[in-house]
Amino acid sequence: MTGADTRLGPGTALRYRWIVTDLDGTLVDRDLAMVPRSREALRTFRSVGGQVVIATGRSAASCRRYYDELGLTGAAILLNGALIANLRTGDVLHESRLDxxxxxxxxxxxxxxxxxxxxxxxxxxxxxxxxxxxxxxxxxxxxxxxxxxxxxxxxxxxxxxxxxxxxxxxxxxxxxxxxxxxxxxxxxxxxxxxxxxxxxAGVDKGVALRWLADHEQVALTEIAAVGDNPNDVPLLRASGFGVAVGDGHPEVRAAASAVAGTCLEGAVADVVAIAIGAAPTAERGSP
Missing domain, CATH: 3.30.1240.10 (Hypothetical Protein, Haloacid Dehalogenase-like Hydrolase; Chain: A; domain 2)
Incomplete structure (x- = not known):
């Protein structure tokens, strides 16, 4: 998938309306910088009507710089699914707490x-x-x-x-x-x-995605998700199309519908290419 062209104009018919992405090791490299190719691809995806949702174990304060870098305005899944909030408005949409x-x-x-x-x-x-x-x-x-x-x-x-x-x-x-x-x-x-x-109990990124999709009335089959660590497996399984980062954990690669390039190669950009129809869907295990 690596290297697919994501330059499309408004009105593009999207295969997937949402892309849900993990941060660390997926969109963000080990130096904590957003991978440029993935960042630009997500901006393209949004420009043709797609929605980007961050799903991370980070808190709102820790996630906000990446949310702002992408210019997002919608909900983010935080604390590995324990919190769903709009970081632009500060509104908490859903929160789970230890009893x-x-x-x-x-x-x-x-x-x-x-x-x-x-x-x-x-x-x-x-x-x-x-x-x-x-x-x-x-x-x-x-x-x-x-x-x-x-x-x-x-x-x-x-x-x-x-x-x-x-x-x-x-x-x-x-x-x-x-x-x-x-x-x-x-x-x-x-x-x-x-x-x-x-x-x-019962909280993970997948449960949070199901809640948010239902709240926003978006079918799970219209959502692609990408991640690299075992805590992303429920997210990938809940989505319509789950993609593992190429250098991610073996458990994630085994659970995914497809395997993208590595984080540094722009794994998220590979998912964008599929979502906007600029690349074919790949078989599991095919980078």
């Missing part, structure tokens, strides 16, 4: 974590932590968020997501296994090699 039972279970886990795992809790636009080692500072700098240091987890309400940040991949995989065994009422996902996310 009391789930938070009690998660808190018991959080308060017994080893020193190589730290916790960041998301409450609305706030990111909270009681322990902030160097790798949490690095995460905050990378995502351009401010983390509030608090004394304890008392009187915390309205939690949408709990992140367990490992100092390394071994720590993250170890605590993910513990969370899957001991935390109740939550969905456990790994969005990056050292990021373990605890979401309200």
């Amino acid at each position: 009391e039972t789930a938070w009690t279970s998660v808190r018991a886990l959080v308060e017994t974590l080893p020193p190589d795992v730290a916790t960041v809790v998301f409450v609305g636009e706030r990111a909270l932590a009681t322990y902030q080692p160097a790798w949490v500072d690095a995460y905050a700098a990378r995502d351009r968020i401010t983390i509030e240091r608090i004394e304890d987890w008392d009187d915390i309400d309205g939690i949408s997501k709990v992140m367990l940040l490992g100092a390394d991949t071994d720590a993250a995989h170890r605590i993910a296994a513990v969370a899957r065994r001991s935390a109740t009422g939550v969905t456990v996902v790994m969005s990056e090699a050292t990021y373990v996310e605890l979401l309200p």
